[in-house]
Amino acid sequence: MRLEIPRELVKALNEAEKVAVLTGAGVSAESGVPTFRGKEGLWRRYSPQELATPEAFARDPQLVWEWYNWRRGLIAPLEPNPAHRFIARLEKEVPWFLLITQNIDGLHQKAGSVRMVELHGNIWKVRCTKEGTVKEDRRVPLPEIPPRCENCGALLRPHVVWFGEPLPVDALEGAMEAAENCDLFLVVGTSGVVYPAAALPQVARSHGALVVEIDPEETPLTSLATWSLQGKAGEVTRELARELGWEL
Ligand code: BV8
Numbered sequence: 390m391r392l393e394i395p396r397e398l399v400k401a402l403n404e405a406e407k408v409a410v411l412t413g414a415g416v417s418a419e420s421g422v423p424t425f426r427g428k429e430g431l432w433r434r435y436s437p438q439e440l441a442t443p444e445a446f447a448r449d450p451q452l453v454w455e456w457y458n459w460r461r462g463l464i465a466p467l468e469p470n471p472a473h474r475f476i477a478r479l480e481k482e483v484p485w486f487l488l489i490t491q492n493i494d495g496l497h498q499k500a501g502s503v504r505m506v507e508l509h510g511n512i513w514k515v516r517c518t519k520e521g522t523v524k525e526d527r528r529v530p531l532p533e534i535p536p537r538c539e540n541c542g543a544l545l546r547p548h549v550v551w552f553g554e555p556l557p558v559d560a561l562e563g564a565m566e567a568a569e570n571c572d573l574f575l576v577v578g579t580s581g582v583v584y585p586a587a588a589l590p591q592v593a594r595s596h597g598a599l600v601v602e603i604d605p606e607e608t609p610l611t612s613l614a615t616w617s618l619q620g621k622a623g624e625v626t627r628e629l630a631r632e633l634g635w636e637l
């Protein structure tokens with residue numbers, strides 16, 4: 390069943406000068422990355438709110454690292470899907486663009502996105518808990534759990550933002566500025582429950598931007614949207630690309 394794309398939306402996308410995009414786990418779902426709301430096998434008895442916290446890591450670094458090691462192993466072979474590729478193409482088509490992602494999987498970069506900020510860090514980076522140094526580490530699986538800093542021997546942690554931790558200041562400032570100045574704000578695959586990321590569509594709306602949501606379900610952000618396209622990101626963006634005459 391072909392999704393109906395409103396003519397005004399196609400016009401708005403063709404005329405947009407400044408575009409910001411906010412993505413969540415849903416944009417990676419069709420690549421095979423489990424969303425936080427989907428309960429995945431081994432880890433279904435834990436919620437991210439329990440494991441993705443500094444307290445959980447202090448209490449049991451082994452358990453937290455087993456969870457991240459499992460996720461790294463799952464994500465490593467995955468490829469971007471048409472939604473990631475649409476967003477990377479949109480970046481090239483508009484004069485001013487910023488992608489704001491909550492995802493830590495690195496699939497946007499793999500699809501060619503460049504002008505982007507990672508609000509919650511990146512699963513492929515590790516940080517020394519003593520020296521604060523950050524390094525890329527793509528070893529799958531990790532040779533030892535929990536991994537240690539080869540320089541000082543202290544525990545390494547995933548370079549991601551846990552619940553209760555502040556977001557990277559430069560990323561959040563860049564995201565806020567983009568939400569305040571864009572004329573079109575596209576939200577793809579987020580349940581809109583995690584703050585401060587979830588506040589960005591409201592900021593864009595209150596500064597006069599058109600807000601477009603792509604999600605198979607209604608979310609707290611749907612009422613904010615000028616257009617809400619209820620469908621899977623890969624399928625909806627394929628339709629949008631067709632309307633725009635883009636080959637993805
Ligand atoms: C902070 C990295 C302050 C780690 C993540 C009470 C009220 C309001 C706020 C709070 C509160 N209590 C606490 C807070 C703050 C808290 C928060 O918001 N909690 C929530 C749970 C209430 N926020 C924080 O703690 C943040 N920090 O506020 O710091 C501060 C300031 C100064 C000094 C000290 C402290 C930090 C939050 C970041 C947490 N880290 N990730 C890791 O991943 O391991 S969050 C993680 O979960 C993701 O990054 C993402 O942000 C979030 C999950 O959200 P989604 O991406 O939306 O994914 P979800 O599964 O929920 O939804 C998927 C969506 O996709 C759905 O809508 C679904 O329908 C859709 N979908 C499914 N399939 C598809 C699809 N869409 C399209 N196509 C498909 N095929």
